[in-house]
Amino acid sequence: MIRYCLTLDLIDDATLIAEYEKWHLKVWPAVTHSIVSSGIKNMEIYRVSNRLFMMMEVNNSFSFENKAKADAANVKVQEWEELMWKFQQPLSFAKPGEKWVIMDKIFDLNNL
Structure with a gap:
């Protein structure tokens, strides 16, 4: 099994973050x-602040x-992605x- 880890930021707004989690x-x-x-x-998603x-x-x-x-x-x-984009923002890079x-x-x- 292959594992990928990815990151994204949410718009830093407590109300929007709560809605995203809902x-x-x-x-x-x-x-x-x-x-x-x-x-x-x-697939698992974790959050700290807006990250x-x-x-x-x-x-x-x-x-x-x-x-x-x-x-x-x-x-x-595509509908879901468009809805989620309301809460998300791209990383600066x-x-x-x-x-x-x-x-x-x-x-x-494990590689030590």
């Missing part, structure tokens, strides 16, 4: 289906390119149009 208590079935069908086996951290464990057939292509063709996923940014692993206790 949406994630009941993610739309079409969205969870797109996650699972893309090869993502586990989000997402950990994804994926199977060997997963690719970000295929996921993006499938999501672009899925009306409900994100590429144009990039939301979640893949983080580099810099330490692994």
Whole structure:
């Protein structure tokens, strides 16, 4: 299994952050289906202040390119993404149009 860690910022507004978290208590079935069908086996999102951290464990057939292509063709996923963008803001160093940014692993206790 392969693990990816990604980060993104929310707009720094307590009301918007609370609403964002509320949406994630009941993610739309079409969205969870797109996650699972893309090869993502586990996904967790954590928050501190307005910074989000997402950990994804994926199977060997997963690719970000295929996921993006499938999501672009899925009306409900696009609806969800548009709704979530109301709460999110790109990191200052994100590429144009990039939301979640893949983080580099810099330490692994198992590799000592």
